[in-house]
Amino acid sequence: MSNFLLPYQIEIFITLEILSLICLLIFGLVRYYFDKRQLSNIFIILFISITAIEAVFAWYLYSQTGEISTLQIVISIFVLYAITFGVQDFKKLDRWMRKKIGNWRGINLLTEKDLQMIEKQKDPKYVAHKYRISSSIHLILFVIAQTLFISLGTESLGEAISYLKDLSWIGAGTYTQSPYPNETIYSIALLWGVIFIIDILYSWSYTLFPSTKQ
Secondary structure: OHHHHHHHHHHHHHHHHHHHHHHHHHHHHHHHHOOOHHHHHHHHHHHHHHHHHHHHHHHHHHHHHOOOOHHHHHHHHHHHHHHOHHHHHHHHHHHHHHHHHHHHHOOOOOOHHHHHHHHHOOOHHHHHHHHHHHHHHHHHHHHHHHHHHHHHHOOOHHHHHHHHHOHHHHHHOOHHHOOOOOHHHHHHHHHHHHHHHHHHHHHHHHHHOOOOOO
16 A cells, blocks of 8 residues: 555645535535525545545654655644634635625625625734734744754754754854754744744734724
8 A cells, every 4th residue: 555655645745625615615615605504614624634544644644654754844834824814814715715706696695794894904903903813822832843854863962952052053054063953844943934024023023013994
């Protein structure tokens, strides 16, 4: 079984992602265009099941290779996104589908609560508060992931702390001088660090430089 799956791990992951997206689109069509609410629930269950399969697949790859690969980390990020930020993004997608499909059918599928939420998202204070929360969650995930990565590449807490006190290894350009165990994790950790900094600056810009629009 492992000899069959391992050579096609990227193709399997991409296929699962495409299937999960198709499930969400079919969910919207079945629920709001054909008005089959019970049937539409099947596609949400399928979407959740596919996300769970991705998590199991990442664990399976690790159990077979004994190493943390780039694909495993990518899968983990997708799964973490699905169970954190993905929930709110799905609600936005759901409202968007109801608005579009409602226009196609010539009816209003948005509730009063939906309209209030859409209007709320135009409020600079609400937007700033939302981004503060999302950036805080990102901070927690980033710290947990970096702690795990560094623990894999160092032998003691003292060694890990020494790397944190002296960050000159960041400019070395090689994982051998870093606290990370291999080139893959080194590259991902640094890339995530850049993304993290950009996200923090972007998210807190709504608080530090609030829009004047009401």
